[in-house]
Amino acid sequence: MAEENQSQVTEFVLLGFSQERPFLFLIFLAIYLVTVLGNTAILALIFLDSRLHSPMYFFLSHLSCLDICYSSVTVPKILVNTLHLQTTISYQGCLAQMFFLMGCAGAECALLAVMAYDRYAAVCQPLRYTRVMRWDVCMVAAAGCWLWGMLDSAVHTFLASRLSFCGVAQVQHIFCDVPPLLRIACSNTRPSEVALHVASIFVGLSPFLFVVISYLRILVAVLRMPMAVSRHKAFSTCAAHLLVVVLYFGMANLNYNRSSAGYSPEADTLVSVLYCIVIPMLNPIIYSLRNQEVRGALRKVLQ
Template sequence: MGGPNQSSISEFLLLGLSRQPQQQQLLFLLFLTMYLATVLGNLLIVLAIGTDSRLHTPMYFLLSNLSFVDICFSSTTVPKVLANHMLGSQAISFSGCLTQMYFVFMFVDMDNFLLAVMAYDRFVAICHPLHYTTKMTHQLCVWLVAGSWVVANMNVLLHTLLMARLSFCADNVIPHFFCDVTPLLRFSCSDTHLNEVMILTEGALIMITPFVCILASYLRITCAVLRVPSPRGRWKAFSTCGSHLAVVSLFYGTIIAVYFNPVSSHSTEKDTAATVLYTVVTPMLNPCIYSLRNRDLKAALKKVVGRRIFFRG
């Protein structure tokens, strides 16, 4: 395709979150703080689980993988935002844009799959406690995680190749802080119908299937917990499930709001706010939600940090 309004785009310009200088300084500090908290919190979890033999169980194995993925997830977007601010440059090459998009959505898929596997782990632990060690073996967990990596990479590779075949108009300014699918499709001069169909079918299947598994697991967990005679035992179980479901709701709610609607219904402000939630805020909150209320992990974290005062109370 060729025309007066088209050109061969070699780079895009990422406008970031705000064009106001005062807001840019504040957002830089906010993003830097959240990124450091994300990396530190999740890295401590990985180290604590890796160094404490008591935590070498399926639940903590999955949690350590989730923490590792969250570190990588945030590292695909936030450092670029910080670097652009410090260098005063908003440019990202076309190949760099596709690469960033590839890794962002690969880690999105991995979060998606790991949340489902963790829900299944809790389902087996609560609903079939006598068979937990035989059902949730280390070998099964490794296969589930490895399979998740394979499916995530194949899925994202498909969408990246579909994006690479498109032509883009002369306007190469992306009103976003990373190379997202929606603004790229909006700027394309090619027919994006196939891309949108694949997002709403194959992409939706990849996201919805684990989500349905999570709902089914927690439905069975809820039924099992309601049969527990002790009110204290029921409250403890529901409290743990509530934390997990809070992260699940935040993660899936923002992704569905951004990606599983027609492109014409999107707005820059809504998309940006939603993507900040699932790319920056959720990975930062995961260590708190999943770990700080866990006594065994607290003890392991104390050993890693070496300062008990951080985790008192």
């Protein structure tokens, strides 16, 4: 069946950009450069400064790696397409883009949950923190996040490879993803739809609830702090983290678990741009550059 699909469809036409748009090229290029340079800077700081060799920054380094991969899977192809009228991607390239995109998405969902637990253990269980978050535990947790994302992605990509497409395969999107492909498939899409709904619960909703519960418990612990300055700092950090988490999980849920009723290609593109391209740019700012220790390490390197 997969061979038959490949003989029928050799490439997809991406219709997210209906005309050449040089100004969009500049916007996406700027976002991509900020994302790559910002996350690379965070990785370099964590590697160079021994004060940042802790579980919290270990997970932040993995988040930065994910964000670089996330953007690199989609943005370079988008940059090329913004400068061309005929925007195509090969069948194999489409499946590969889909695999790595969803793999990064699933891994980031799991990693955000692990990072929330790390902060919960540090704030609510400080005496047990070093024992709970040992280095072997951290490495297994990080590896598990990557593996979890790739296994989830492999299921969706395999099911997508079994789909048949009739005529000219025109995708109303700016990159390859499962929902846009399901809308143009000629064969039965029920297995893929079920897989998306199941994944939305186990890969999306469950980590999101875990993150929210963890931060709620952190906030309760913060309210018991005697010093107002400590409470203000903790509230500021938690609020920023929760904002990114809610935005990320909310946009991902809209993208992968939305009914076709009232579907709008423009709205779909906007949602995808927010969670695939904009949020990876914001993560180093929210999670790292607002952190006093990271700013101190940056000043030390620049001196």
